[in-house]
Amino acid sequence: MAQKATLGVAPNLSLMIPNLNIAEKTPFQVCAYLTHFLKQAPYRKKSGGQMGLSENALRNYRSFQQHFTQFQQQYAEKTLCFSDLNRAVVEGFTRWLLEEKQFSKNYAGRLLGTLKTLCLDAKKNEVPVHPYTQHISGFSQLQSTRIINILTFADLHAIENVSLGKPHLETTRNWLILGFWLGQRVSDLLTLRPDQLRNAPNGGIYVDILQKKTEKKVTVGVIDPKAIHILENDFPKKLTPQRFNLYLKRVLQLAGINQMVKGFKFNAETQRKEIGIFPKYAVIASHDLRRSFATNFFGKIPTPILMNMTGHSKESTFMIYIGRDPNRDAFADTFMEGIQKMAGS
Secondary structure, three states: HHHHHHHHHOOHHHHHHOOOOOOOOOEEEEHHHHHHHHHHHHHHHHHOOEEEOOOHHHOOOOOOHHHHHHHHHHHHOOOOOOHHHHHHHHHHHHHHHHOOOOOHHHHHHHHHHHHHHHHHHHHHHOOOOHHHHHHOOOOOOOHHOOOOOOHHHHHHHHHHHHHOOHHHHHHHHHHHHHHHHHHHOHHOOOOOOHHHHHEOOOOOOEEEEEOOOOOOOOEEEEEOOHHHHHHHHHOOOOOOOOHHHHHHHHHHHHHOOOOOEEEEEEEOOOOOOEEEEEEEHOOOOOOOHHHHHHHHHHHHEEHHHHHHHHOOHHHHHHHHOOOOOHHHHHHHHHHHHHHHHHHOO
C-alpha cells in the first residue's frame, strides 16, 4: 500500500478498472495475445481520441480468433507465436482462408488485415514478432469485379404501391422507403428515433444522425412526401437487421422486383455467398439501400453534399462505393474539348 501511495496510484485501482490487470504478463502466442488484447478493449484509443473499441471491431477480432484457432488445430504442430509467423505460415493461412474455408476475397483480406494489426500492437508491447509480418497486408476484391445492384426510382414506386397485408411487411416497407431516402448504414437506419427529427423551413424534415461506425454527425434532409408521412405519422416499429433483411426480400418479391441480375446469393448448403444470375429481389440486402441513395442522386446533387450525408470522407472512396470512376470521364471530356478547339481553329 505504501508503494502505491509513493507512485501516486489510488489503492482501489482494481475496483476502478476491474478488467485491467497491470501485472499480467503479455503472452507471446497469437490467440492468447488476442484474449489479452480484448480484455483491454474498453481502454484502447480509437482514431479521433475516443476510447474503447466498437462492437463491430470486437466482433471482427473474435471472428479472427475463431478462424486462426481452427487453422492452428488443422495445420500447425503447435500453438503459434508471433515469432512463428514467417512467410510459409502467413501464406498458408491465406490459402486456408481462400481455398479451405472458401471465404470471399474481401473477408479473407479483412482477416489478414486483423492479423497485421495484432502484429503491430504486439511489437509495440515488445513481444518478439517475426520480421516477415511487416509484409502482411489485407486485400479486397478488385473494383472491376464488384457487382453492384441498387433499387431504382421505378423499384421504389412499385414498393410503395404493392399490397402487402401483413403488419411486419408494412413495417419493413416503411424502413425500406426511409432507407432509400436517408442513405445510412442499417445500424443507423434501424435505430432511428423520433427525437432525431426536426422541422425544416421548406416543409421538409431534418434527420440528425450520429453514425455508429465513424462517429460522424450528419444531417439528412427529407423532402419526399411519402417519407415525410412515415416519419411524422407512421414511424415504423423496431426491427433487427436480420429480420429486416429477411422481410425486405419478401416485400421486393411481392412488388415484382424480379428482373434477372448478376449478383451474390447465400447458399444455405455451403454456407457461402455464391455468384450467379438471380431475381433482383433475392440479391438486394439492407446495405444496398445506402448504395441506392448514393447512386441515384450522383450527378444530380453535388457530390460533396452526398458525401456529407453518407459520411464518406474521400471522394475516391465514395466513387468506388457506387462503382464510378470520375477520372475517366474527366479525361474524355478534356480530350473532346481539345478536338472541338482544333476543329474551330
